[in-house]
Amino acid sequence: MSKKYDVIVWGASGFTGRLVAEYIHDKYGLNGNLSWAVAGRNQNKLSQVMDELGISGVDQIIADSRDKDSLDAMTAQAKVICTTVGPYAKYGNELVKSCIENGTDYCDLAGEVQWMRRMIDNHQEEAKANGVRIVHTCGFDSIPSDMGVYFLQREAKKMTGSYCNQIKFRLKAAKGGLSGGTYASLSNVMAEAQEDKSIYKVLSNPYGLNPAGEQSGPDRRDLTSVVMDEDINAFIGPFIMAGINTKVVRRSNALMGYEYGKDFLYDEAMITGRGLGGRLKGYGILAGLGFLMSGKPGSFMKKIVDKTQPKPGEGPNKQERENGFFNILFLGKQKDGKILKAKVTGDRDPGYGSTSKMLAESAICLAHDKDKTAKVSGMLTPSVAMGDHLLDRLANNAGLSFEIID
Numbered sequence: 001m002s003k004k005y006d007v008i009v010w011g012a013s014g015f016t017g018r019l020v021a022e023y024i025h026d027k028y029g030l031n032g033n034l035s036w037a038v039a040g041r042n043q044n045k046l047s048q049v050m051d052e053l054g055i056s057g058v059d060q061i062i063a064d065s066r067d068k069d070s071l072d073a074m075t076a077q078a079k080v081i082c083t084t085v086g087p088y089a090k091y092g093n094e095l096v097k098s099c100i101e102n103g104t105d106y107c108d109l110a111g112e113v114q115w116m117r118r119m120i121d122n123h124q125e126e127a128k129a130n131g132v133r134i135v136h137t138c139g140f141d142s143i144p145s146d147m148g149v150y151f152l153q154r155e156a157k158k159m160t161g162s163y164c165n166q167i168k169f170r171l172k173a174a175k176g177g178l179s180g181g182t183y184a185s186l187s188n189v190m191a192e193a194q195e196d197k198s199i200y201k202v203l204s205n206p207y208g209l210n211p212a213g214e215q216s217g218p219d220r221r222d223l224t225s226v227v228m229d230e231d232i233n234a235f236i237g238p239f240i241m242a243g244i245n246t247k248v249v250r251r252s253n254a255l256m257g258y259e260y261g262k263d264f265l266y267d268e269a270m271i272t273g274r275g276l277g278g279r280l281k282g283y284g285i286l287a288g289l290g291f292l293m294s295g296k297p298g299s300f301m302k303k304i305v306d307k308t309q310p311k312p313g314e315g316p317n318k319q320e321r322e323n324g325f326f327n328i329l330f331l332g333k334q335k336d337g338k339i340l341k342a343k344v345t346g347d348r349d350p351g352y353g354s355t356s357k358m359l360a361e362s363a364i365c366l367a368h369d370k371d372k373t374a375k376v377s378g379m380l381t382p383s384v385a386m387g388d389h390l391l392d393r394l395a396n397n398a399g400l401s402f403e404i405i406d
Helices: 015-028 041-055 070-073 093-103 111-128 143-160 179-196 198-204 242-255 275-291 300-308 317-324 350-368 382-397
Strands: 003-012 036-040 061-062 077-083 107-108 133-135 166-175 227-229 235-239 265-273 325-333 341-344 379-380 400-403
Touching: 003 242, 003 350, 015 036, 015 041, 015 077, 015 179, 015 350, 036 041, 041 061, 041 133, 061 070, 070 077, 070 093, 070 166, 077 093, 077 133, 077 350, 077 382, 093 107, 093 111, 093 133, 107 265, 111 133, 111 198, 111 242, 133 350, 133 382, 143 166, 143 341, 143 382, 143 400, 166 227, 198 317, 235 275, 242 265, 265 275, 317 382, 350 382, 379 382, 382 400
Parallel strands: 003 036, 003 077, 036 061, 077 107, 107 133, 133 379, 166 265
Antiparallel strands: 166 325, 227 235, 235 265, 325 341, 341 400
16 A cells, blocks of 8 residues: 555644654655654644744644544555644544555554553554554553663674573663653543453563463562562662553563563662662652552642643743653573673653654655564564664664663
């Protein structure tokens, strides 16, 4: 099927969407080998944002997330839809369906486990039958996690002939705040779980995103306390994205036919430091997370928490985004006791600067590298859908680094 555009950026008038559009324009231009367009539901706002960015001549498409006909008219024109419009549980259902029906690949920034579970259950078979790749979690959650594990396992196999049977993700340092869109998504997950108690089962199951019938294994629930990690000789505390990332990594292993083993262990945490200072910092993080997640939807406490957090469309300025970064340690253990380490870094704030570049490169990889990547389709993860080609794009274009360290 002939498609007019390689990529359409849906939600380009929003805060993160405009960053994606700006990155693509600055990196690939309008007259190169990437044909792309922007899309939104408000013509005036979309045109205004493009004018503010100094992007003239880019095609603009108008569609509404609740108008299936307008979505079909958009998705039929693209090889890939790259969407930043969340919370996805509110605005993503019809778009995913439209992409599958029109043979269009798709990537997003979703971190809403309950919604991804629904999409898998509702669309896996049709997406596979139509040869469509639907790839969630193409931002800070969960590309550093999923691609970091993929990279370390690839190198472990090359170096030793075996995969690691356990990998630990340890966030060493990061600079950048929680995005308004991420907080809105977290709030929506909490609201849905309040209405439907079965959602808690998906959220609490370490294998909640695995294929049906394969939702069990040796991993336990994500860390909820401050503990000493003897492997790094430092205290660790909960990492807010772990509940999403760990499930994505485990789904990758399952989709690859358990290449890492059915006994593969994976967990994520933040390094808080050594000694009393490290322990106290951990308790401070624990208290902050407790505050962030406190209060039932609609309660007085939830309203207080909401006032302290950014709103969707709000975010750091350019200088703050460019001064941000992240640094992650991956520690892999093999069955013979051998330990391998990898480092994954990003050169912008995780929630916006790096995330917008990761999403854009994911979309372009889906559009341009399809003939080179694994011949798989369905509801996929970044590493399964794009593998080495996405690693190369992230390292060459998006300011990420992946390296083995001593």
